[in-house]
Amino acid sequence: xxxxxxxxxxxxxxxxxxxxxxxxxxxxxxxxxxxxxxxxxxxxxxxxxxxxxxxxxxxxxxxxxxxxxxxxxxxxxxxxxxxxxxxxxxxxxxxxxxxxxxxxxxxxxxxxxxxxxxxxxxxxxxxxxxxxxxxxxxxxxxxxxxxxxxxxxxxxxxxxxxxxxxxxxxxxxxxxxxxxxxxxxxxxxxxxxxxxxxxxxxxxxxx
Amino acid sequence: xxxxxxxxxxxxxxxxxxxxxxxxxxxxxxxxxxxxxxxxxxxxxxxxxxxxxxxxxxxxxxxxxxxxxxxxxxxxxxxxxxxxxxxxxxxxxxxxxxxxxxxxxxxxxxxxxxxxxxxxxxxxxxxxxxxxxxxxxxxxxxxxxxxxxxxxxxxxxxxxxxxxxxxxxxxxxxxxxxxxxxxxxxxxxxxxxxxx
Numbered sequence: 001x002x003x004x005x006x007x008x009x010x011x012x013x014x015x016x017x018x019x020x021x022x023x024x025x026x027x028x029x030x031x032x033x034x035x036x037x038x039x040x041x042x043x044x045x046x047x048x049x050x051x052x053x054x055x056x057x058x059x060x061x062x063x064x065x066x067x068x069x070x071x072x073x074x075x076x077x078x079x080x081x082x083x084x085x086x087x088x089x090x091x092x093x094x095x096x097x098x099x100x101x102x103x104x105x106x107x108x109x110x111x112x113x114x115x116x117x118x119x120x121x122x123x124x125x126x127x128x129x130x131x132x133x134x135x136x137x138x139x140x141x142x143x144x145x146x147x148x149x150x151x152x153x154x155x156x157x158x159x160x161x162x163x164x165x166x167x168x169x170x171x172x173x174x175x176x177x178x179x180x181x182x183x184x185x186x187x188x189x190x191x192x193x194x195x196x197x198x199x200x201x202x203x204x205x206x207x
Numbered sequence: 208x209x210x211x212x213x214x215x216x217x218x219x220x221x222x223x224x225x226x227x228x229x230x231x232x233x234x235x236x237x238x239x240x241x242x243x244x245x246x247x248x249x250x251x252x253x254x255x256x257x258x259x260x261x262x263x264x265x266x267x268x269x270x271x272x273x274x275x276x277x278x279x280x281x282x283x284x285x286x287x288x289x290x291x292x293x294x295x296x297x298x299x300x301x302x303x304x305x306x307x308x309x310x311x312x313x314x315x316x317x318x319x320x321x322x323x324x325x326x327x328x329x330x331x332x333x334x335x336x337x338x339x340x341x342x343x344x345x346x347x348x349x350x351x352x353x354x355x356x357x358x359x360x361x362x363x364x365x366x367x368x369x370x371x372x373x374x375x376x377x378x379x380x381x382x383x384x385x386x387x388x389x390x391x392x393x394x395x396x397x398x399x400x401x402x403x
Contacts, residue, residue, distance in 0.1 A: 007265065012381060012382075014272050014276075016378060018272065018275045018276065018374040018377050019377065021374060023373060024279045
């Protein structure tokens with residue numbers, strides 16, 4: 001048999017197969033189970049309510065709050081400036097640009113942390129950076145920011161500073177209460193740094 | 208080694224080292240296939256020897272099928288594969304210059320170094336011409352800058368432009384390639400040359 005015939009007998013069926021099967025558009029997962037477990041263990045995904053309140057009050061342009069609850073719940077109450085991406089629609093194409101980017105700091109929140117964590121895990125598994133979870137969710141947000149409890153009189157100055165900050169932030173964001181003492185308000189926890197994706201280098205080829 | 212280097216799975220130096228190994232392999236295969244002979248290469252244009260056409264097209268459809276099947280099995284992410292950007296005008300003009308040089312000189316850039324490495328004088332002369340061309344291009348860059356960058360189309364794939372899936376286009380290309388092989392072997396019988 002001629003080499004050309006042999007080649008034809010091999011490549012034509014292969015070509016037919018590849019023409020008939022649907023194109024594979026799935027992306028391979030970018031994180032191993034071990035890597036994800038280590039991120040979950042170190043709780044890197046959490047941002048404290050204090051840090052978020054601080055960013056909202058200062059109108060930090062890098063902040064983007066994402067409400068992952070249903071649209072009904074979002075319309076009833078949402079944090080200032082939050083957008084709504086129900087976790088059921090998370091993989092919809094229209095949200096890819098919002099979730100997969102390296103400019104803003106996306107913070108997912110839900111009532112507790114379960115739904116927000118689900119959204120974070122899925123986006124993390126897709127290899128997206130800069131997505132975080134509001135620690136404690138909206139429930140803790142109300143406890144901590146909107147209705148802060150006055151610490152016992154024996155508490156440390158730090159506790160009082162935290163209380164004052166929460167009180168004033170809560171007030172600025174529509175909660176009740178008046179600031180009673182003016183102490184140093186530097187209590188907003190350090191916020192995570194937005195990571196820029198490494199610039200993709202160009203490869204080149206030729207004859 | 209594009210996807211590996213871009214995603215920093217291997218270092219820049221390892222990448223260069225791998226390029227060196229692959230380059231030596233490429234040159235070795237070219238030489239072993241007889242591509243260090245300008246007469247064999249020029250044969251494509253006169254029809255008496257079409258091995259070059261057959262080897263390169265076989266390599267192309269093999270690589271194409273390999274990539275598509277790897278992508279199908281999820282072994283490679285096609286979004287990370289580098290597609291050469293297209294500048295339409297310079298692609299056409301450059302293709303014509305390259306083709307003319309190919310017929311006149313009997314080498315393409317890669318095979319000329321292959322020929323030079325086994326001591327072919329015509330290959331050395333060809334390389335000299337190659338550097339003169341590079342020099343003229345560099346010196347006169349301002350003159351053809353506009354044309355060089357004209358009609359930038361991004362990195363389109365033929366299958367996308369035609370609105371076909373990659374698989375269907377691959378199948379059509381295989382049919383075309385086999386048809387060309389058939390024409391090529393017919394030409395070899397039609398325009399034989401006893402010695403070259």
